[in-house]
Amino acid sequence: MRELVIAASLLALPMPVQAQMSEAEIREEAAELTMRVEKLEGARAIKNLQRAFAYYVDRGLWRQAADLFADDGTFEMGMDGVYVGRERIEEYLRRLHGGQEGLIYGQxxxxxxLQPAIVVADDALSATARWRDLGxxxxxxxxxxxxxGIYENTYVREGGVWKIQSLHLYVNFEVAYAEGWARLGEGEGLQRSQTSVDFPPDSPPTAEYVSFPQPNIPTFQAPHPVTGRPVR
Amino acid sequence: MKTTMIRLAVASALALTVASPAVAQSAEERLAAYRERVERLEDQQDIEVLQATFGYYFDKGMWEEVADLFSRDGRFEYGARGVYIGRDRIERALLLFGPERLAPGHLNNHMQLQAMITVAEDGQTATGRWQGMVMLSEPGANGNWGVGIYENDYVKENGVWKIAELHFYMTALTDYDAGFSRSAIPMEGMSALFPPDEPPSERYRSFPSNYIPPFSYPHPVTGEVIEVVQPRDDISGRE
Structure with a gap:
């Protein structure tokens, strides 16, 4: 009996890992760790990608901004409808800002x-993210x-490089600095841009837009992070 | 220095792109590769915390704490004030932004947002571009809204990330009441009271000028190094 107890306590001692894991087990864990690292790298890459987009648009670098999209990437802002592909996105952005390269004096x-909530898929080949826009x-x-506004975007990894698959900016309001948002009346917070009228989108808006002062909750792509349930 | 780092960053981006099959790698090689990937993730996280902390200290006039975030020969350049070099010089120069720990009526908020961090392949240096919204006030004067871009260099000394060079380019500064359509406040120049060690590294004007702070990072998808066309400026002489 005593020998049995001693033998059992010996078994309980932590053994060096090499002695416990088979080659196959090590391979399996390594593969699993690879996916975890790839998901972390993906989230980092997507932060840089979306922030680079903002830095390019800020300075009127329309081509560089459009080059962040996948071949069939889409761009939708406010009530302007959906523009498909890098060329269309580039031209829409350019026209929306006056039609020239870069910004002009005084622009x-x-x-x-801000405030990324990025969810990378388990295979680290696609992702969604919600961001806050402050213009x-x-x-x-x-x-x-x-x-x-609020962005609800999707991303795709092609040939190891993360790209924007869809960018959707739900504009809550755009308002004159002097008046401020608290003085906005019904329907004044958001209008279809003249650019979208003159240079029509490839397809109509994908959402019904209501703007401030009406409450407006852009659809969440990601499930609730704690309960895991879809958010409606 | 910047060009070298961009080249390194491009190289590392390309290296990551080519997803190397694990087939021929020994366990040791795989481990080493993991270690590097995890270290680069840690580097980015550390730098994000470093720069965010700079903002939290700078906001509140904690000048000694701010200066201690810099490397031994660290450089601090804010707008058109010129370059201060080394922790002692930086700490004194920071008094130009307000008294130590501020004082009633002083608001010095400098948000550190939208980090774009690029770590060199060897994990010893990095660059960061940040969006910096600014809220200022001084007793007896109107408040200000401002916005600008940080283009910073970082260095890892004895395993600790430090700011090697902080460069804040003021994009626009305005009077709170008047707003950006009516008010464009020019940047402060070099202090006569405590002149910088070097003049501004770049001559430019903030809003309404449309100057572009150069990009430290290559295009994340195409790898292109961004060449910017700056606005003409008769006084500084830029064509």
Missing amino acids: LNEWVT MLGQYHEHAEWRD
Whole structure:
């Protein structure tokens, strides 16, 4: 009996790992760890990708901004409808900002992009993210605006490189700096841009838009992080 | 230095792109590869915390704590104020932004947002671009809204990430009441009271000028190094 107890306690002693894991087990865990590292790397890459987009648009680098999209990537902002593919996205962005390369003297165009909630798929080949948009826009001696919005975007990894698959900016309001959002009336927070009228999108808006002062909750792609349930 | 780092970053981006099959690798090689990938993730995390902490200290006039975030010969350049070099010089220069730990009526908020961090392949240096919204006030004056870009260099000394060079490019600064359509406040120049060690590394004007702070990182998808066209400036002489 005593020998049995001693033998059992010996078994309980931590053994060096080499002695316990078979070659196959090591391979299996290594493969699993690879996926975990790839998901972490993916989240990092997507942060850089989306932030690079904002830094390019801020300065009027339309081509560089569009080059962040996948071949069939889509861009949808406010009520303007969906533009498909890098060329269309580039031209839409250019026209939306006056039609020229870069910004002009006195043009303010800060697309501050914050608060990422990134969910990378388990295979680390696609992802979704929600971001907050805070726009500081205007033209010196003419106008200045604040913009508030939410992005719900998707990303894809092609040939090891993360790209934007779809960018969808739900604009909550765009309002004159001097008036401020609290004075907005019904329907004043968001209008279809003249650019979208003159240079029509490839397909109509994918959502029904309501803008501030009406409450407006862009659909969540990601499930609730604690309960795991879809959010409606 | 910047060009070298961009080249390294491109190389590392390419290296990551080519997903090497694990077939021919020994266990040791695989482990080493993992170690590097995890270390690069840790580096990015550390730098994000470092720069965020800079903001939290800077906001509150904690000048000694701010200066201690810099490497031994670290460089600090804010707008057109010129370059201060080394922790002691930086700490004194920070008094130009307000008294130690601020004082009633002083608001010095400098948000550190939208980090774009690129770590060199060897994990010893890095660059970061940040979006910096600014909220300022001084007693007896109107508040200010501001916005700018940080383009910083970082260095790992004895395993600890430090700021090697902080460069804040003011994009626009405005009077709170008037707003960006009516007010564009020019940047402060070099202090006569405590002149910098070097003049500004770049001559440019903030809003309404449309100057572009150069990009430290290559395009994340195409790998292109971004060449920017700066606005003409008669006084600084830029064509």
